[in-house]
Amino acid sequence: MAAALAFGWAEVGFAAPNGSVALTLYRVRAFPDEFVGRIFGVFKLITHGGTASGALVAGMAVSNDKLT
Structure with missing residues (x-):
């Protein structure tokens, strides 16, 4: 295992x-050169925002009294 x-x-x-x-x-x-920075910013917002919201949802799920 x-x-x-x-x-x-x-x-x-x-x-x-x-x-x-x-x-x-x-x-x-x-993407054109003038948009590359904005594109990277959007991808970082999505990935890092997903990480933070996933941690928040997991914390709420663990602290929920119905799960224990």
């Missing part, structure tokens, strides 16, 4: 940076 989990995390550790580089290159090539 531990080996399977380690293998899974190794795949994530390998795939995430490669996917990030590929998406960044796509954004730089697909």
Whole structure:
């Protein structure tokens, strides 16, 4: 079981940076230079906002008395 989990995390550790580089290159090539900063800002807002809202929802779910 531990080996399977380690293998899974190794795949994530390998795939995430490669996917990030590929998406960044796509954004730089697909959009005009004057919009690249704004596009990156929107993607950061979506990803970081999703992280924060996910933590908020998880905290509310854990603290909910109906779950215990």
